[in-house]
Amino acid sequence: MLKKFLLLVIILAAVAVGGFVHVKNSVQDFVNQPLNLEEPTLITVxxxxxxxxxxxxxxxxxxxxPTPFAELVRRFHPELTQIKVGTFELKPTMTFKEAIDAVIEGKEYQLAITFIEGSTFKEWREQFANAEYLEHKTLEMDEKAIAQELGIEHERLEGLFLAETYHYSVGDSDLDVLKRANRKLNKVLSESWEQRQDKLPLKNEYEALILASIIEKETSVPSERERVASVFVNRLNIGMRLQTDPTVIYGMGDRYDGNIRKKDLREATPYNTYVINGLPPTPIAMPGKASIMASVNPEDSNYLYFVASGTGGHVFSKNLRDHNRAVQQYLKQLRSRK
Structure with missing residues (x-):
């Protein structure tokens, strides 16, 4: 009788162990199954x-x-319960456990928006409007309202953000990105101003920023920035008008159709440096760090003029006679290409 009882106990124990192993394996199969995804997908927790x-x-x-053992997952894998709030990317190569691990790690899906050097605030707003998963808080706001929201003292926001790539998470807003871009600009501008040359014809950091924006629009050749800066600094030092086309174009606004006419050069806008003395009232674009540094550390030169070389750079001149020759050479190259 005792032997039969012991045998029954052994059988029941074996069944129990077998059942436990089956359940455990079923749970393991469930959490280790690959995701049925054909492309990366976002999930918000x-x-x-x-x-x-x-x-x-x-x-x-x-x-x-699905599995009837889903309720037992937390018992066998209590570590999978420590999920984080946010938006995460699920990849087709993941298993279910790997997907939950990604949520537990809290590494939210990052998107990126890139602003190129020399772009304008108007162009930034267009990019924001088309940015995926970004909350658009500024759509109905004018520049003054945006400036107040960001705590910026200037009503015009041109030039007040550093042009580069910014990463953001789902749920971030355009104001969040602008705050970061403004902080970065202020840091770069402050550091550059501290390293400025002596006796510059610039009163403050903001004037350096205005000059940097003009430099940014005048040349895309890195080796020319300090020389272009020297031309404008030399002109400011002797009271000569800057006479730079990008400021004219900026002053024309939406009326600019790709051409500058003589009447445009004579038009009295606050930005027409063929008409006004000194710098325009605000920057005309978002400068990069290199142009900001060039504005306060120009090359030591006697150049007062420059014109496109026709080969990607510029020809610099110290007097009007040489400049006119360079202009004629440039026009000759243009005619030869037609």
Whole structure:
């Protein structure tokens, strides 16, 4: 009788162990199954969501196959319950466990928006409007309202943001990006101003920024920035008008159609440096760090003029006679290409 009882106990224990192993293996198969995705997909985990919420979401979207043992996942894998709030990227190569691990790590999906040096605030706003997963808080705001929201003292925002690539997460806003871009600009501008040359014809950091924006629009050749800066600094020092086309174009606004006519050069706008003395009232674009540094550390030169060389750079001259020759040579090259 005792032997039969012991045998029954052994059988029941074996069944119990076998059942436990089966359940455990089933749970393992469930969490290790590959996601049924054909392309990367975003998932947003909101406050209050749990592991069960995520499993229901994955099953509902048919990203994973359901199992009657889903409720036991947290028992065998309690570490999978420590999920974070945010938006995360699911990749087709992931298993369900790897996807949950990514959520637990809290590494939110990062998007990027790139602003090129020399772009304008108007162009930035157009990029913001087309940016994916970015909250558009500034769409109905004018520049003055945006400036107030950002705590910027200037009503015109041109030039007050550093042009580069900014990463953001789903749920961030255009104001968030602008705050970071303005902080970076202020840091670069302050550091450059501290390293400025003596006796520059610039009263403050903002004037350096205005000059930097003109330099940015005048040349895309890195080796020329300090020389271009020297031309404008030399002109400012002797009270000579800057006479730079990009400021005329900026002053024309939407009326600019790709051509500058004689009447445009004579038009009295606040930005027409053929008419006004000194610098325009604001920057005309978003300068990069190199142009800002060039504005306060120009090359030591006697150049007062420059014109396009026709080969990508510029020809610099110390007097009007040489400049006129360079202009004629440039025009000759243009005619030869027609």
């Amino acid at each position: 909101e406050r209050g969501n749990s592991l069960n919420t995520l499993m229901a979401t994955f099953e509902g979207n048919q990203w994973i196959e």
